Amino acid sequence: MTAVIIGGIENQTENFTYTMEELQALAEADNLEVVASVHQKLERPVAATYFGAGKVTEIFQAGQVHAADALIVNDELSPTQIRNLEQDTGLTVIDRTALILDIFASRARTKEAKLQVEIAKLQYQLPRLRTSAAEKLDQQTAGNAGGGFTNRGAGETKLELNRRVIEKQISQLRKKLKDVQKDQVTQSKQRRASGLPQVALVGYTNAGKSTTMNGLLQLTGQEEDKQVFVKNMLFATLDTSVRKVHFADNKEFLLSDTVGFVSKLPHNLVAAFESTLAEARNADLLVQVIDASDPHAREMIATTEETLASIGIDDIPMIYAYNKADLANTRYPLVTGDAITYSARDSQSLQVLADVIRQKIFTGYQTLTFLIPFAEGQLVQQLNEEAQIIKTDYLATGTQITAEVSPQLAAQLQDYVQ
Numbered sequence: 001m002t003a004v005i006i007g008g009i010e011n012q013t014e015n016f017t018y019t020m021e022e023l024q025a026l027a028e029a030d031n032l033e034v035v036a037s038v039h040q041k042l043e044r045p046v047a048a049t050y051f052g053a054g055k056v057t058e059i060f061q062a063g064q065v066h067a068a069d070a071l072i073v074n075d076e077l078s079p080t081q082i083r084n085l086e087q088d089t090g091l092t093v094i095d096r097t098a099l100i101l102d103i104f105a106s107r108a109r110t111k112e113a114k115l116q117v118e119i120a121k122l123q124y125q126l127p128r129l130r131t132s133a134a135e136k137l138d139q140q141t142a143g144n145a146g147g148g149f150t151n152r153g154a155g156e157t158k159l160e161l162n163r164r165v166i167e168k169q170i171s172q173l174r175k176k177l178k179d180v181q182k183d184q185v186t187q188s189k190q191r192r193a194s195g196l197p198q199v200a201l202v203g204y205t206n207a208g209k210s211t212t213m214n215g216l217l218q219l220t221g222q223e224e225d226k227q228v229f230v231k232n233m234l235f236a237t238l239d240t241s242v243r244k245v246h247f248a249d250n251k252e253f254l255l256s257d258t259v260g261f262v263s264k265l266p267h268n269l270v271a272a273f274e275s276t277l278a279e280a281r282n283a284d285l286l287v288q289v290i291d292a293s294d295p296h297a298r299e300m301i302a303t304t305e306e307t308l309a310s311i312g313i314d315d316i317p318m319i320y321a322y323n324k325a326d327l328a329n330t331r332y333p334l335v336t337g338d339a340i341t342y343s344a345r346d347s348q349s350l351q352v353l354a355d356v357i358r359q360k361i362f363t364g365y366q367t368l369t370f371l372i373p374f375a376e377g378q379l380v381q382q383l384n385e386e387a388q389i390i391k392t393d394y395l396a397t398g399t400q401i402t403a404e405v406s407p408q409l410a411a412q413l414q415d416y417v418q
């Protein structure tokens with residue numbers, strides 16, 4: 001296992017302890033072994049080396065003592081900072097953004113996720129073309145461009161060339177991504193056209209969004225193969241999955257599971273996952289899943305809300321779903337206003353969560369009596385499929401049905417209301 005030192009600068013602007021714990025979890029998620037942690041109180045980072053000179057020496061020594069291979073820094077670094085720190089500490093320097101990109105890259109399974117991560121990675125490289133990571137890339141691309149560019153004198157030209165190569169790669173990948181997403185865009189449009197309420201599960205990574213989705217599907221009797229991937233690791237879900245949840249009274253809604261968040265999520269990555277998060281943007285209701293057993297639950301809520309706001313999602317009604325109550329030594333299921341305390345592993349909890357969601361989205365339903373002429377048999381069928389039938393009578397003039405119907409169905413059938 002690669003041994004790493006994690007390091008950060010403490011100032012007043014953020015919850016430092018929390019982001020450092022998060023950095024450690026991210027490093028572990030990337031299969032790195034954290035052997036030491038260093039921090040320095042500074043109002044702002046030093047332009048050339050990020051840390052102050054004394055701290056850099058300390059990191060160099062810690063690197064020797066712990067036989068570390070790399071230093072992971074709790075911020076996004078400038079190319080100069082990376083280069084100088086590498087020189088002065090003798091360690092490979094990885095910033096927080098590169099670490100998160102690396103985790104996403106190793107988790108990506110589908111073509112779409114892979115392309116999105118690849119684009120974000122290249123965008124990250126673009127302004128850092130002189131760093132060691134870029135040097136490797138130089139070597140890869142030098143072959144294509146003719147060996148003449150690899151000598152020192154051609155520095156500027158080489159940089160320009162690399163920039164053009166990367167920009168071209170990005171635009172090619174974007175085209176491919178658009179192709180891959182074509183079907184999805186159509187599906188997404190169809191979903192909106194269906195008029196079914198849309199609910200999206202959002203929240204911090206590992207909070208239990210996918211487990212909640214599976215629980216709700218199971219509760220409503222969906223087949224096993226509709227279940228989504230669950231795992232105790234950061235960023236288990238990178239793709240959005242949408243499923244229909246159908247209740248016994250014929251009420252139904254669309255439920256989507258989305259990629260999880262972490263604080264200081266690289267902007268490029270969020271941008272690359274825009275379309276994946278489009279399901280959340282189109283939702284009528286957001287269910288924010290929170291790991292109530294985590295001591296940092298409050299910071300995680302803030303992180304989720306900042307990330308959503310950064311992509312312009314800030315005006316959709318939200319339910320706060322405090323999950324993992326079984327680990328939190330608290331009473332559950334429990335509903336208080338727009339919040340529910342529950343466990344995604346407990347069927348009674350899921351029933352209560354489903355009820356809370358139902359109350360929010362199935363508004364404007366009314367019980368009406370219709371008289372459907374025999375010639376309009378398909379409407380009787382539609383009522384049976386889409387409404388909760390309370391009573392059916394066969395009269396000489398047609399079928400008389402009393403049913404609880406959605407506002408859309410009531411509008412469609414208004415001519416038959418008695």
Ligand SMILES: Nc1nc2c(ncn2[C@@H]2O[C@H](COP(=O)(O)OP(=O)(O)OP(=O)(O)O)[C@@H](O)[C@H]2O)c(=O)[nH]1
Nearest residue numbers: 205206207208209210211231232235236237260344
């Ligand atoms: N004890 C307990 N564990 C839970 C509960 N809900 C989820 N988990 C576990 O928490 C871990 C993460 O669950 P996921 O559903 O994959 O979390 P997620 O929010 O989808 O995570 P990402 O996809 O990584 O963003 C898994 O090991 C789940 O089994 C719960 O109510 N109680």
Ligand SMILES: [Mg+2]
Nearest residue numbers: 209210236237
């Ligand atoms: Mg998930």
